[in-house]
Amino acid sequence: MEEKQVAVVDVIKKGMKHKIIIALLLTCSLSFSQEKDSTNITYKKRVLESVEVDFLASYYKQDGIHSAVSGGKGTEDLTDVTPTIVVAVPLNDDDILTVDAGISAYSSASSSNINPFDTNNPSPWQASSGASQSDALTSLVVNYSHSSDDRNTVWNAHLSGSVEYDYSSLGFGGGLTKLFNDKNSEFNISANVYLDTWSPIYPKELQDYKSNGNNLNGGIFNNYTITGNTAYNPTKFSFHENKNRNSFALSLSFSQIVTRKLQFSIFLDVLQQQGLLSTPYQRVYFSDVADSFINEFQLADDIERLLDTRFKLPMGARFNYYVNERLVVRTYYRYYTDNWNISSHTMNIELPVKLSDKFTVFPMYRYYTQQQSKYFAPYEQHVSTEEYYTSDYDLSTFNANQIGFGLNYTDIFTNAKVWKFGLKNIDVRYNYYKRSDGLDANIVSFGVKFVQQ
Numbered sequence: 001m002e003e004k005q006v007a008v009v010d011v012i013k014k015g016m017k018h019k020i021i022i023a024l025l026l027t028c029s030l031s032f033s034q035e036k037d038s039t040n041i042t043y044k045k046r047v048l049e050s051v052e053v054d055f056l057a058s059y060y061k062q063d064g065i066h067s068a069v070s071g072g073k074g075t076e077d078l079t080d081v082t083p084t085i086v087v088a089v090p091l092n093d094d095d096i097l098t099v100d101a102g103i104s105a106y107s108s109a110s111s112s113n114i115n116p117f118d119t120n121n122p123s124p125w126q127a128s129s130g131a132s133q134s135d136a137l138t139s140l141v142v143n144y145s146h147s148s149d150d151r152n153t154v155w156n157a158h159l160s161g162s163v164e165y166d167y168s169s170l171g172f173g174g175g176l177t178k179l180f181n182d183k184n185s186e187f188n189i190s191a192n193v194y195l196d197t198w199s200p201i202y203p204k205e206l207q208d209y210k211s212n213g214n215n216l217n218g219g220i221f222n223n224y225t226i227t228g229n230t231a232y233n234p235t236k237f238s239f240h241e242n243k244n245r246n247s248f249a250l251s252l253s254f255s256q257i258v259t260r261k262l263q264f265s266i267f268l269d270v271l272q273q274q275g276l277l278s279t280p281y282q283r284v285y286f287s288d289v290a291d292s293f294i295n296e297f298q299l300a301d302d303i304e305r306l307l308d309t310r311f312k313l314p315m316g317a318r319f320n321y322y323v324n325e326r327l328v329v330r331t332y333y334r335y336y337t338d339n340w341n342i343s344s345h346t347m348n349i350e351l352p353v354k355l356s357d358k359f360t361v362f363p364m365y366r367y368y369t370q371q372q373s374k375y376f377a378p379y380e381q382h383v384s385t386e387e388y389y390t391s392d393y394d395l396s397t398f399n400a401n402q403i404g405f406g407l408n409y410t411d412i413f414t415n416a417k418v419w420k421f422g423l424k425n426i427d428v429r430y431n432y433y434k435r436s437d438g439l440d441a442n443i444v445s446f447g448v449k450f451v452q453q
Helices: 204-211
Strands: 052-063 078-090 095-108 134-147 153-164 167-180 185-198 226-228 244-257 262-275 292-294 309-322 328-338 343-350 359-371 398-410 421-435 440-452
Touching: 052 421
Parallel strands: none
Antiparallel strands: 052 078, 052 440, 078 095, 095 134, 134 153, 153 167, 167 185, 185 244, 226 292, 244 262, 262 309, 309 328, 328 343, 343 359, 359 398, 398 421, 421 440
8 A cells, every 4th residue: 555655554565565654653853952152152951861762552454455465356454563662862962872673563364365275265355374464574773863062963873674574674874964044944964775685475376386397286286276277377477586675765854944933844855776676475467368266266477577676756845833822733745756657745734732731632634646657557457468567556546535633641740750760741643544446544553752860
């Protein structure tokens, strides 16, 4: 779905598939203060006064009718639970070390059908009980940041890693922030590199066919009877030789306080990917090849094939307007395009309403619209003479609406305590997401921040 590429549900797929929950999790920010005259500093406030610990968690539940694992049809049922802990440690007045560790554990009726033949009645609409039914993505990010004495320059560097059953990633990067114009203006630049490696798993029928020397002797073919076209012969299928996926990203942003009530920011990202960009276990069915079945499950003609390069260009802006002491209007717009001919528009509005010194509620709404990739076609709409093809509806044309509500509790004096840590705030959010292609999802996220005392 589109969120797996771009945001929780609107944004990034493998590596963007487990990345579908992140856009709805809480974000933490540091505020910097200083003496205005940096040449005559007698007192310097610490960037971070004490250790802060964030416990974050999300629950994501989706369903749909266009499973990419089953070639564009079948259940998309998926459940994902993501607990995360973020610890920020002040090393001195100027330096902060942050460690972010998390696990994304999912179960999926769709991915379980990589091998649907471990049941008596294989079906694209039912989950199998195989090993691919569930998995866990474990990730770790370590970030170091340094602020100048006048707090007008901040630089950071990070190292990250993640691993799951068929995919691993190593990332590194850094950034620079400059504040000027009495801190009313801010410019950010960052660069990141991710070096990923697949351990490809393939649809079971294709795996067994190729491993048995391109014939129907051995594997599942000894245990099941083929119906329809009994001379099953997926001649286009071959194993991937390149198992790497490398991503390079450059991000630029500028923010400006215009008046006491209005602030805006603009951003531009430039991303280049190369390597194995298709998903090895997603099936494709050709309209010019006779259909073969085992029970109700149709045997794949091939797997998804996509270019080994992709250039992405998202750009957008945010406008925040302070109406009064009770209400703030936060808006967001993003335009996206890439060389696979996908283009999209994202619009978001959030209205935080301060009920008291401790409680803030914020209704939110998001709209997304996307034009499909030139390599997409629905189930059995591709032909075998094509070079690139996919039936993944994340790359199709669709619209999506997301509506949500959140509640934030802030304990100004951190009166509530756990061991040596005082409670700073609690944030709870719920979002309902619905796509025009039949996919819908419920997302609940929770965050709590503690401060060492």
